[in-house]
Amino acid sequence: MPETNERVVLSRPLQGIPEPGDFRVETAPVPEPGPGQLLVRHQFISLDPYQRAAMAGRHLSGRTPLGAGDMPPAEAVGQVVRSRHPDFPEGAYVRHFGGWQAWALSDGERTHRVDADAAPLSTYLGILGMPGLTAWGSIIELAGVQPGQVVLVSAALGPVGSMVGQLAMWRGATAIGIAGSEAKCAILTGELGFARAVNYRAPGWLGALAAAAPEGVDIYHDNVGGQMLADAFTVLKLHGQVILCGLMERYNDPAKSKPLDLALPILKRAVMKGLVVTDFEDRRDHFVATVAPLVRAGRIRYREDRVEGLAGAGELFSRLMRGENVGKALVVV
Amino acid sequence: MPETNERVVLSRPLQGIPEPGDFRVETAPVPEPGPGQLLVRHQFISLDPYQRAAMAGRHLSGRTPLGAGDMPPAEAVGQVVRSRHPDFPEGAYVRHFGGWQAWALSDGERTHRVDADAAPLSTYLGILGMPGLTAWGSIIELAGVQPGQVVLVSAALGPVGSMVGQLAMWRGATAIGIAGSEAKCAILTGELGFARAVNYRAPGWLGALAAAAPEGVDIYHDNVGGQMLADAFTVLKLHGQVILCGLMERYNDPAKSKPLDLALPILKRAVMKGLVVTDFEDRRDHFVATVAPLVRAGRIRYREDRVEGLAGAGELFSRLMRGENVGKALVVV
Known part of the structure; x- marks a missing residue:
């Protein structure tokens, strides 16, 4: 396990369409899970338009505008590396709201296991997410x-x-x-x-x-x-x-x-x-069970617009908010 | 039968909230019904907010702004006095879009008989209309x-x-x-x-x-x-x-x-x-049949804001568009 976590934070409060320079990467120690917590190594981080509203404090998922040094919210998928939570064993794959970073703690809240065999892991942030x-x-x-x-x-x-x-x-x-x-x-x-x-x-x-x-x-x-x-x-x-x-x-x-x-x-x-x-959380299992086979069979297709590494997250988010991305915007960690 | 019809026309194009001076009464001969037409003597004329939008050419019922000398649209109820239309015998009561005037011709279009015994005639412009x-x-x-x-x-x-x-x-x-x-x-x-x-x-x-x-x-x-x-x-x-x-x-x-x-x-x-x-025209008979008895029984009540004579129509319409009327706005002819 590396000793440092990478995360993306705002370099300044956003004005209008985000620019790559609005974001910077910083490092921090990889945190240790406390009782009831788990540590997730992110593999994919989801970039979504709602995050722009959240960064401005204008969204259900974020009511306080973010300033310099604040990390934007994001859902991510990854593997549980350390766990002190009974529902999430080490080695399991989960999606959770871990933010724009490589490693994240979860206390189990809004954290869900995903089946990495049923469909590609990244789809749990996109068409199956x-x-x-x-x-x-x-x-x-x-x-x-x-x-x-x-x-x-x-x-x-x-x-x-x-x-x-x-x-x-x-x-x-x-x-x-x-x-x-x-x-x-x-x-x-x-x-x-x-x-x-x-x-x-x-x-x-x-x-x-x-x-x-x-x-x-x-x-x-x-x-x-x-x-x-x-x-x-x-x-x-x-x-x-x-x-x-x-x-x-x-x-x-x-x-x-x-x-x-x-x-x-x-x-x-x-x-x-x-x-x-x-509102449709109780339909999620039915949805995934129904649609994952269609994805595997190629009956439902999707495009992804991936960037490798957190350093590219700001640029991809900027393209997303200009409508210039092609398909689901993902940061590959 | 009198020889002159009275009608209300705009004295100038409307600006903002209508004022009584925006309207004037003029006279014209009572028209003679041609083949397929009927002549209705209005007893009540309905004033409604949508008429304001129609006068400005901003409503389904009127797409051309009215100018000086133009008569506003309105639904009215009254009695058939002369008829050359098989569906509307003389003496019958009808509602139709006759406008702000005492007498009006109809060719049967959007003209419907009403039952003057089932409920007060004026209600066919209001709660039963x-x-x-x-x-x-x-x-x-x-x-x-x-x-x-x-x-x-x-x-x-x-x-x-x-x-x-x-x-x-x-x-x-x-x-x-x-x-x-x-x-x-x-x-x-x-x-x-x-x-x-x-x-x-x-x-x-x-x-x-x-x-x-x-x-x-x-x-x-x-x-x-x-x-x-x-x-x-x-x-x-x-x-x-x-x-x-x-x-x-x-x-x-x-x-x-x-x-x-x-x-x-x-x-x-x-x-x-x-x-x-x-869209609910096909429900009208069912509606009237269901609700008229409730009105007669006093289970459904209503207020009317009446003005006697066409000369008061502009003033009542002005109050209506300021929200100062109390109940259904009606001109009693």
Whole structure:
């Protein structure tokens, strides 16, 4: 066991879109677990848009803005190296909220064993993890997608969006993805099997969206909010559903946020449902047991955008918050 | 039959809250019905907040702003005096979109017979009319209120709000009303039987709202939008429902409107449903047949704010759009 832990902290409070220089790596001793604690050696650390809001103190997972020297929150997967907790033997694999660091203690709170044989370990942070469960909660539990329906999803190549679309297809629906580049759209319609994909950064994108959904959309899963949500209403069918799941548009700068014009849901008689993934914790085992075989069989696919080493975490997070990542953002420790 | 018709027209395009001087009465000949038409002598003309948006060209019922000399739209009830339409014999009572005038032609479109014996004629513009059907669509059809639930409604003494609360109570729920004066609140908790009522114009109103709903609210019927909707979220239970029905807050001046912060429905895991009353047209007969006996029996009550004669229509509409009316706003012709 090494004697030093590496961790990423803020070098200054964030302003707007994060830059790599907003973060620095520092070292500290590897901690010793006390009674009831376990020590986890991280293998993958999850970078997610919600962490930006948490760093600003604007998220359920973090209500106090982080300053210089503070470590951002993150879920991570790794192996238990020392344990003084009866539920987590040494050698077991777990996911927990360990933060942006190589080693972390856990007291068992929000810590769960994962089956490293059932699926690649990294997927427990992505399509089989919180993002995947989010998609399950959205499209299966809240929206109750039906065969033949049309499902539209923004941030479609991310771990939530790609699972939303693929779960919809698995249930016999048609998936349309929104992403921020032609390259992402090509992956969506190629490798991931989406029926259509639309690049929201291309000129005339609203026309392309309308052309992609000529019959309209039954369910829109929104990861973005703001103008994207307003644009999605242009193709929503009367009585269509909107799952409100993420606010990417405002995580960097809430002052630039565009709130929802209520005339849109009224005129479309829309049903909008707010989603917080923790509500579906009791569905997690069922979700993993159902979807892991689909992942192993290659029926559900995913992309990862990996960076090797904690030194690259800030740069990857910056790309993530500019929408320039391709797939699930992961730090490989 | 008189030879002249009276009607109210705009004396100038509206700016902000309407003033009595924005309207003038003019005369015209009483028209003769052509083939397939009927002539209706209005007895009551309905004034409703949506008409303000229609006058500005911002409503489904009117997409072109009205200018000087244009007559505002309105539903009215009255008697068929001449008929060249097979479905509407002379002497029958009808409701139709006849506008702010004493006499109006109809070609049968959106014209319906009403039973003047089943309930007072004026109620077909209020609690048994479009506002009442709106409440039925909201609280019975969309929200599916259950016994023991708590229902909160804004503009609670208006025809929609008072019916929302009373239908909720009829179904065994608890009704809490929001209104703009202590006098209105006293009517709500007295004559109309609401469990509690809160004056949103009183200092410390958010505290009063919280005190009025200590267990939280299962269903909020929103007639207002804007800050009122945001305030209602403070007492909404997790997974509570919000029926989005009206945008009073913006009808006078959309530039001052406060759109919805999407974090509110997400954090409350709210289910929000947009309502347009025309969707419930096929439920109207069932609604009237069910509720008219309750009205006759005094189990469902209502207030009307009447003005005699078309010359007073502008003043009543101005009070309505300032929220100073007490009950359903009606012009008695």
